[in-house]
Amino acid sequence: MSRFLLRRLGWMILTIWVVYTVSFFLMRVVPGGPFDSEKVVAEAIKRNIEARYQLDRPLVEQYFTHLWHTVQLDFGPSYKLEDYTVNEVLAQGFPISASLGIFAMVFAITLGVTAGLVSAVARDSFYDFSFMVMATLGIAVPNFVLASLAIVLLVFNWQIFPAAGWGELRQVVLPALCLGAPFAGYIARLTRTGMLEVLGLDYIRTAYAKGLSHQRVVLRHGLRGALLPVVSYLGPATAGILTGSLVLEQIFALPGMGSHFIEAATQRDYTLAMGVVLVYTFLLFVMNTLVDISYGVIDPRVEVE
Amino acid sequence: MNATTRRIFPYLMLLLILTALGWAVSFGTLPKADFTFNNGTEIKTVDPAKATGSPEGRIINALFEGLLRNLPEKEATDPHQVIPLEPTTGGVAESYQVSADGTVYTFQLRSSARWSNGDPMTAHDFVWSWQRMLHPETGSEYSYQLHYVVNAKKYNMAEVQVGDRVEIELKDRRDPLQAFPRGTLKRGLLKAIEKPKGSSPDDAEEADSREEWIYRVEVKPTSNGKVSWDAAGTLKTFSQQPTGTTVDHSCHHVLIDFDSNVEIRAINDQTLVIKLNNPTPYFKQLLAFYPLYPVNRECVEKYGAPNWTKPENIVTNGPYRLEFRRIRDRLRLTRNPHYWDVKNVSLETIDALAITSYTTSLNMYINGQLDWSPTMPNTIMDLLRKRDDFVSAPFMAIYFYRINVERPPLDKKLVRRALNLAINKQLICDQITAAGQQPARSFVPPQLQGYTGQQCGAHDVARARQLLAAAGYPNGKGFPKVQILYNTSDSHQEIAEFIQQEWKENLGIDIELRNLEWATFLDTLNQGDYSVSRSGWIGDYPDPNTFLDMFVTDGPNNQTNWSNSTYDELIEAAKSEPDSTRRMETLQQAEGILMSELPILPIYFYVSTNLVSPRVKGFSGNIQDVHPLHILRVE
């Protein structure tokens, strides 16, 4: 286990380095720079600004300087939020995105697994049909459309939630629901498929033959097998929730990492974009490792190696 | 993995999730502010020297105060009234005099003006703040606003010539990355500059090799902070990055000596004298514009950038203090008890939110979460316009299309004029933007006092077709493929689609649309890699010059490759023209050239759009779309 984690750590460092390098050069190849603005400043003034951030240095030198700082976990100053360093921006944005993501994920898993289970157990019933229609709807409707409709209904028609903003629990619910909805849909479908497959297996028959109740068979014997595809989906789902939050954070005016990323990317705030990318990479890696460990936990046949 | 871990794992995960959820909901919330508005986006900085853009302006106007302050001429009784803003002595200056030739300004500072830490404000604060702004390492984008002052540009651009009095900063700063506080300063006369061999006169390369230059300076003796310029000095050599030969000192910069060259002088604590190169009628406006607001030297030097801007560190001199800031969420302003006019500041706390989505902003306004929203979706503009809380006024800004005059067939004047005539601008204003914008036939907005815009032709399809045929493209036949470049936001796409359709239907030419995201768009525009491009321009100050000097040959904002020597001469002449009527006439002539050559197609003049809650008093429209927060009240 510890060997596994060590190896993973090694891979993570390598991955982060590759991502770092690719993003570093990719960002600078893309046209436009951080100090372009609609009102063009004189060339000499722009030079002054670029000199302040050492952007006038040769690219390779910039790369190594920045890499050295990054290794020390110092992402440098943000080019577009001049009052902050990237570390500060991330420290403020991360908890917000994280809690939004966690809420969305918990919601997606709870709802998805429940709906999937009910659908699978009551196959071809009315519940199955309506749950699957809902799941498909969740997948089919873009989350920003969902969010707009939800705002009109839940904010203005019934006045349950505030329109946007951050600070209280009430303000997290709606964005988390909208963010989690497509993933709940995916998970419901995966659970249903997985459960149907598992329910046809021999050991389920054994469990019934032992005289176990329907409920016990499904929950104790069926669920674990059915959850495997869901668990392996959690890695991509995390990635999806991270990117999904880009749009929703804007709609609900949440000051999370998603909006930082979009802004940073479109305004070429190199350091901030890089910081967010690396945090995302780290998160994804941790999540994937967790998924692998969970795999090992759920399925004893899988050696965590 | 054994069974025990396996059994515990789900509970561990559950615990983890629960902890995370608990942590997620534990964020404290601030009590509601007296007044909440949407500032449109997260501001770049609260540092006046580095800020650009109107969201920054709103905050800096509340936090800081310049010599003069833009205030409405009279108290607004009805938000729909348009009350012009004037630079008044409602700022740090109590009074001021301008010399007869219009080049020397003398300000008397208010003795009651204080920093938010209680320290008195002095004229030296302005001198230091502006020196900081002009210092090359500050990298201020708006530093050109001070270029009107004698020698300011030279200092800003780090231009030095042999014979200049120079200041040399040695490499002994407390923190090498902070330009302030500065290292040891040596002052003296520049005797010679030795450039490395083989350096070409090419500008860019010269700048690159500049670090290796060796400066020979006769360093003058200093006593008690005073430099005795007439005394004999010692000859020393300096270089930024000496290579090869040894020098006496390596230094950060060699700049012209600020104190003795740049004409910003504190006569005493209360008196500031500024000398300009030319009479600049709009210089008062600049002084009331946020880039020239002062910053607190002690605070900046103690904490350094960017830490001095943190709410816990910052010292300001405006009506408000910065209490709290969460990036891309909100900025909480609290009344500054040390403000000289604090008794007239009504709102105790103000929240400025950074909501980028127009629809979200509208949602929050309708929902009562905002008292003022300057942004709203334009799709329902005609509905919003009918509302009583919709406050709108003409705005000194223009929406126009740039044309790359080097690309055939757009190099032909006839073609450009045909394109202009074929657009029904009225329809764009009525049906697409729909907030009461005025179709534009000139480049300078019509609201500027004492100026009459010169107009290009009005919508006339038949004439347009005639012109196009005369240019060699009857019915648009043979017209090469032309692209309209625009960026993704607002109604740019709809307007581009509309114009595409207009040109297709009226002139028979096929246009492609090229939609780019912002940074790519700017870069493409800068590179001149376009044929026709959507553009906009907001005047910095209410004077035609801010619009017209864009299009001088090789002006950084020209970007059309258009060049006209008469035009250049007229703009230059206007700069040094002391008589205001004659100056305006000169500028009108220039605009006349612009409107007949048409390197740009004016589309419409903006209006400001604001949704202001009826409980807010003291809000009024003006052409700058600037709304000082400290004069607002709520009921």
Next chain:
Amino acid sequence: MTQPLLQVRDLQVQFNTENGIVRAVNGISFDLAAGETLGIVGESGSGKSVANLALLGLIPQPPGEIVGGRAEFRGQDLLGKSHRELTAIRGNDIAMIFQDPMTALNPFLTIAEQLTEATRLHLGLSPKDALDHAIEMLQRVGIPAAKQRILEYPHQFSGGMRQRVMIAMALSCQPDVLIADEPTTALDVTIQAQILDLMKDLQQKDGTAIILITHDLGVVASACHRVLVMYGGRIVEQADVDSLFSRPQHPYTHGLLKSAPRWDETRQQKLVAIEGQPPDMAQLPAGCAFEPRCPHRVDRCQSEIPPLMPVTGQDPSDDCAAACFVDISAVDLEESQS
């Protein structure tokens, strides 16, 4: 004779599939006495498994459907019982062992978890008692170091060991009837013998009645008292084990016997396969299902289904019966003589 433990009468099971109705079991009847081992022999798809699964309500419904018949266990009809009532019987009174020990155990749960489930449910044991009981059961089925191994997962056991675990699991509530569905098919021959011995051994100790489903005549010969031969969803022959092997009364049984290798036959003797394919259960012929493959068929076989008739000339107490219009004992003799 005492009342049989399990009395099955005219059991009919069908599956409603996309390819039409598959009549898997077409009215079979048999009795099972306490302590007896009843073998059920037949090809794959002859309905032998389905019939037994149907008894415990373990066929998936839909598509499966029990169309008719009775199955009385201790005088109660199993087929009419609700799901809840059946769960009280399953594992407790009637237990099952399945063919493939590799898949019949839940790979996600430890042996302990799987073994204690039934005893805690049916016998109401405390977790601790259930664990002790499970260890004891494992020891009884001959698993060494049961105390440690009980905490392992199925994949850590070999096939034979897993089948022992299955048996331990099935017997842990001391059921009256054990249905063993091809318990040895997937195992090595040496392990097969061990498992069969184990079952016999346990049967003797607990007096459990066993229904042994298999297609292996060797297994039948060594383990059973009585045998049912199934073909096409029907019982084509029933007999005590000795009569079956010495005097098969149905052409199918006969064919089966001839196709099985025997240790005492010379190497030169060729094995005789039954020609043709097993019947398509969705389209059973109107007459005898074996008719297309039968070397002794007569015209009548094509149109009429031969009923299961007591075999003439046998001792009636033997309860031998066969479903064939032709008396093959005579025919067969001739054939083998020629």
Next chain:
Amino acid sequence: MDSSKQGNPVTPARSAGTALEDYAQLLEEAKSIQGVSLWKDAWKRLRRKRVAMLSLWFLVGLLVLAVLTPLLPLQSPIRQDAQRRKFESPNLSAVSLLGEKFKAQLKELQDRQATVKGDLRDELDEQIANLQSHEYQVNVLWHQPGFLTRGFIGIRMAIFGDWAIPSICGTDNLGRDVLSRVCWGARVSLVVGVVATLVSLLIGVSYGATAGYFGGWVDNIMMRIVDVIYSVPFIFVVIFLITILSEDSIKNSLESYGINQIMIFYIVIGAIYWLTMARVVRGQVISLKNEQFIEAARTVGCSRRRIIFRHLIPNVMGIVIVYLTLTIPAVMRFEAFLSFLGLGVAPPDVSWGLLVNQGIKVITPLKIYWWLVMFSGATLAVTLFALNFLGDGLRDALDPRMKNR
């Protein structure tokens, strides 16, 4: 998971025959059984699923509709009339193809002609003639129609003339007919969805299957590469690729090969969406490759290629199809997202993503122009629904393990 007994292609020989002829006979029999191919079999099964077939017919219908859109008596998808027809709610009032705007233009020219003389009069004459020419009308009503489309339009004009279906779905903010835009948008969206997904399928399946099959360090490296690509901010990749590819010089040379911007679009999207597919396929392959039938195939001496393509891939097809039905919606939404960023289809071409984005803008608390989001959204949703149900049906039909159940 015992697939050996559940009728996989290669089953371990159950009865050990002793003589050669027995083998021959067995082989003979086996051949006669295997007559039906996997796909034929699947089609047979699929035909029995009513919902899946309904979805299939719907999708086929949609495809045909999309192809034949130029033939339908629709209004112009691009002709604007913001002055007269802005935000018309769905209605049945009669319209003509050229519309009121055309009449107004004509009238204005004629009125003007009556008042002027000389040079300008001739010019106006010419303009009136031009306005009434077929060439002009086609150019104004449709955006640069291709050769085939032009032909279709010709037929449509010949059959229906100036008549057009009323704006039963309303009009948008520039007065364009929503129904017509939805129909024309289908052409772009369907192609983007399908082609991009196929690209991702092709890359993802072969990549995942290879990694999973070879295992060991090959797998490790290949999957790490996927991890890395996962983490690279795709938005930069997209911006980079699209700006590079839409640069004038490159664009022209690509166009000479017949590759246009929409094409680039598919490739970009496909290149992004293969990652998940690769992961899923790899996982499935790893669990499959240790199964007995693969073992069997290996012992029989099948080549690796044959094993991957004949034995592994058909068996992962089920799960791949499920993911496919999830990918197409994702691609369609991604297309909307790119349009939102300004990197999507360039107007006046339309796609559903573009239309939905446009619709979203008019969902405001004050007024909802519901028809703008409703019709494009509903078509998109129904299409995705159909794709989903078809996917489910296909999975059941294709999954060889479902056969015996």
